[in-house]
Amino acid sequence: MGDHNANVRPSNSKSSGATNPYSIDLDNFTKRLKLLYSHWSEHNSDLWGASDALAVATPPPSEDLRYLKSSALNIWLVGYEFPETIMVFMKKQVHFLCSQKKASLLDVVKKSAKDSVGVEVVMHVKAKSDDGSGLMDNIFRAVHAQSNSNGHDTPVIGHIAKESPEGKLLEIWDGKLKNANCELSDVTNGFSELFAVKDNIELTNVRKAAFLTSSVMKQFVVPKLEKVIDEEKKVSHSSLMDDTEKAILEPARIKVKLKAENIDICYPPIFQSGGEFDLKPSAASNDENLYYDSTSVIVCAIGSRYNSYCSNVARTFLIDANSMQSKAYEVLLKAQEAAIVH
Template identity: 40%
Template sequence: SLTSFYGAGAGSGKSDPSLGSGSLGGSFCIAVIAGPASEEFMYRKSAALQLFLFGYELTDTLVVCMQTPGGPGGEGELTKEMHVVSSAKKCRLIEPCIEKCLKDAGVTVILHTKEKGDDGKKHIDEVIARAKHVGLLAQFAHIAKEYTPPFEDSAPFLKAYDQAIKAASITPQDAANALATALAPKDESEILYVRKAAMLTTAALNKFVVKQLEDTIEEEKKIKHSKLSELTEDSIVHPTQVGVKLNEENVEICYQPIFQSGSSPAYDLRPSAQSDDKIMTYDTILVSLGARYNNYCTNISRTFLIDPDDGQQKAYQKLVDAHAAAVAALVEGAKLSDAYEAAKGALGDEYAAKLTKSVGYVMGLEFRESAYVINAKATAATVKAGMVFNVSVGLSDLVTKKGKKYAMQIADTVLVKPAGEAPQVLTDAATKRYSDIAYNLEGDDEDEEPAEKENAKSRDAKTKGKKEAAAAAAPAGGGGGARR
């Protein structure tokens, strides 16, 4: 909420110590500027803040949030202002927020409307003059990563902003970590959006992806990873295809769904991985997908094993245990590094070296919040109630008995609950049990290990059983990933 943003977030001095200059104190001045529209889709913190504040992503717009002590010596009630420089049309979109901001959070919104064809320099100067008048130029901060001069003539608004801060001899701090601190914990309305997105993500996996994989395997079809990605995307953006009643206008994909199989090229466990045009092979299949609802992100990843040997079964169970350990460690007040060490400890010496360098990060209006990544170095950043994590645990550079390289990955969307409560896995309806993800197409192979025959079902029985389970729509926990 806006109250938490101005109160316990960007300027209260309560941001995590690991985030360095993210703690801007009781007084702050944060400028968030967005340039012209781009055809390339990117997650930007400027867009995230606009969506958080107004529910819209606005191009060529400057938002400056100020907070100043209202009493002598900085004591007493705080003065809170939000200055917006934008076009008349965009200012009209923001107007309905003015009364709500003042009533709910005591924030006065001042609109600076620039004329058509105006670069906005005059209005930007006005905002900077206001910051100087209340003594905030020393606290002036913006998102350094998104401020990349020199700016082209095609971005006159960005050029005007650049000229204005240089003319005022401002040396901006980096506001990225302060904004991360403020936006990471979600309020009840945001959590509701995440829950709806997680419901769609899970349904897309259970009711479309699993069925598609089983039909492909059973009928021995040939299909490209890229085609599977395309079909899965379609099932997400049209929720009724997977039995979810959500308004399509509020639904998007977080990224193009990822399908990987085979070992050439090597499996890519990064969130930036892409589905190639190669035909899916019947070995180790990795699937990742995520839906957004009202711009809030979720994610899920699952590994499917075709004719696994007993070594793969063992590795998979270790992966499930490590994932469950990481989830369990995400309690309010814990260090992010605790979750990484928990996952590593659950793997034991045999598999710890195969673990990915990080096992997740905070999600929200951005898919990946770089200030809150779960790795061994995150010893100061703390877990807070309301945070939503993508807990993604992977093992790479594994080798089957036949000498074939493979990797495994499990990811879920996890909500941190208030102190004393266990985390909640919002995508737990998608099973992680070995018996549900292992397919045995060579059930009569004389060389097959007894353990494999016992734990991996035959293709027909497997498909039949999973179709019945999907029809029943009964949530299933993942071995070791206990339902919260």
Template identity: 45%
Template sequence: MAELLQVVRAADGSQSPAVGTLPKDKHSGKFWEMATSAIASSGLQQLDVGAGFADLLARKDNAEILNHKKAAMLASRVMNDFVIQKIEGVIDEGKSVKHSKLAEQTEQVILSPTKIGVKLKDDNCDVAYPPIIQSGGRYDLKVSAGSDDSPLHHGVIVCSLGTRYSFYCANLCRTFFINPTPTQEREYGALLAAQEAVIAALALKDANQPHLVEKLSRNLGHGLGLEFRESQSALAAKAEGHKTDNGRVVRAGQVYNVSLSLTGLENPTAKDAAGKVYAMQLSDTVVIGEGGKAPEVATQACSKAWDKVSYMLADEVEEDKDPQQKAAVHAANGMPARKALRSDDPNHKSAEAVRKERQDELVKRKNEETLRRLTAARDGDQAVASSTGRKLSEVVSYKSVGEVPASRDLVIQVDPRAESVLLPVYGIMVPFHITCIKNVSHSQDNDHAHVRVTFNFGPSYEPYVRTAPNCVFLKELSFRSADMKHASKVVQEMKLLRSTVTQRDRERAERATLVTQDKLVTGKRVYKLPDLWMRPAMGGKGRKVPGTLEAHANGFNEVVFVMYRNIKHAIFQPAKNTMVTILHFHLINPIMLGNKKTKDVQFYSEVADVVQTLDNGRRNMYDPDEIEEEQRERERRNKINQEFQVFVKRVQEIWEKDFADMRLEFDIPFTDLAFNGCPHRSTVPMLPTVNCLVELSEMPFTVISLADIE
């Protein structure tokens, strides 16, 4: 310590060297005592540098400002989606609730914002001070005040919320009026104008409310940061220009709590003693912008407009009228007056009206999309090709006449090499490619056979022919033959050739639409899940055998590769009242399994034997063999579920580490919310998950993404 003090003396170089200290901060411990004693006995002049450090930390970087805005958003959402809804419900139903109880419920919502649908991590959310709810003539507008146990009064209600996100603070305060008087409306307008301008008492005089000057709070706000109140950045009524009363300049990047309040106001027309004295307060979190831009009000999502903070109770407005006047009002309104909250906003819309507007927008958009699609199809922009995936204009049987096989007999012939059929027409063998033939059939009539060949024809099959309106189409040909065996053989050959070519072209067309997948990167540590079956099964003959699912660095590997970045939904369905445990992957782009294209790949393991032994007939319910068999079945189910659970957890760790941008995670169906539905051919149990609605037990599978539902 002595060496450090010696360095301070040498660095200062003056006759009275000085050292900066923080005298307001009190600490404990041997090191603190030793340092304080050494500085005190060193003879160095001690200067308070707290103000300098406060000024240094007053400006926030972009990350800090983002945390302030998240805290402000949290306060606004809690005020709009919980506090206001709660107060309206209490007043509308005529219930009695304590200030402290409402404040406690509000604090729980701030600590767990997911309760109201705010997507912020609970661990990062906290309160800057306990929420303050005040009404009934007793108001203490300091943040150190608390909410008392008195019931909520239907008069003037002041609600203050202080929130933190990642330790950065925001503040929000709103005042609500039940059955306000015109005087209260004018006073609130003056306070709102002053708060928006952030000016001193002169603004209230200009607003024609001079009696409010002495009611105005001395401070107009303060800076916000890791500390809720940065005293070095206080805003006071003496502020002039861009300087506060302590002479410090307001700079870009600073965050302020602009708070104006009026206390000790009186309402002589109040019907009870609790409503004769009231207070008003408005507080918002403001971020100072760069380059002279207007400050950004981070809590502007919570409206301060008069029609949003004032309510009228219909029964109290009419309770002084005589029965004849009430009857007249009821007849004019068409409904009896009841206790309800009514906004003065003329543009107020009911939920039914908003829903109808939304439905009209969707219908209009769908009609426009359908019109564009049909118009494009009519103009040939979306021409539908043949079932083989090739246009007739692209099909060539023989490039020249010399390639046509020579035949002395005018009989139907099949040329598998050219994928064509030779048909005798007016004494000439005319070749037709097999893709031009739609169907072929034959029938027997006594000693003769009839062969009927139907062709694909018309603009609906080949749209390009619209450019040649004089085309003549051949629809079908019929042949009569005395050789019944030859006719039957030719028909079978044509059907076989057509089936082979159609399947090959369809597979080729499907493969052409596939998206190229990444190559599998083998990880240093490969997680495996053995004894699995896959659906849809790979084509091929032979006995089916179980496989092993491997999780690598960027994808899965069993018989096929499933890349992580191609997964849209990953679903883990443990065996619960079912015979199988399932891992299901719904893909973004389809892949080929054998000769079929699919967007769903499933791996499962059977947890119980489906076969039931019937050799001993009926057994006793207390049969020890049957009890032991059931016990083994439960153990096997638990073991397989545990293996799947461990595998899922390890894969999830890979996703969170290397694929965090995809926000991919395993969904588990809610079996308690299952319901029966018929997505395809049969009625099956439908299971909802967090992100989709699924049916994974029977093929074809059903995975409906909730994000795709309008």
């Protein structure tokens, strides 16, 4: 999971027998809430910044492809991304600040949280006309009350430091967070470690994403490039990008039996040639034509997501490689194989 992190689409996983497409899988929620609390307790000093509370705020929806740990936590814990929602985990309570609609969806987790971890779920429902400021004050009062009961003068609140606030709600929250008479600690490493070990559901999603990515590369990209080169066609990198993106999003085109509604791209497919290469994940396919003269190099990278879990593959194609290129490729291939083995 695009740790994850791209605008993460809602997962389509459902509880057994559920008819509501937005129902939360309570078994999954219970298992992962337990994992969160046990990991937080066990690694509090080394990974969770010695935090007394964890504050996670998800931004408004965006069409931009992005990977945020706040969104990844939503997907991991409750199966969906909840935009403009604030979650604060405490030792005996979990606070949600969100709209009425989101609160109604989240209401079902109250009993599971209480029964499994012994924490009370507290909902702070924000009206459309409300900026949420008063509700935030209530949350900070609860944080200070817990801290005082534990004999601490200043609570430590863990947050995801690199995620800048987006939208009015998160900007207000960020301002209050920085002026709440609390210490702030970055808990990014805690979430990274928590998400690193995948359960069977997650592994299935990763495998399906990998199957799709591999299938698109083998059944679409490679034959497409071979045809362009054999027939000496003039095709731009950007047009190859567009065609490959369609192949990912419409798997039936390459006879891959995966539900299209569960699929997204990790990033726009990247095609590069002509001696100018950008090896960053943020690279873009330009409008120049594919260059495939003798001893030229073509680099292609594609990535697909299944239920928000990612798989990526990159390939280098050598056109009539000279001896130096071939030797360099062999060395790199051996290095990769050694890395995989170890």
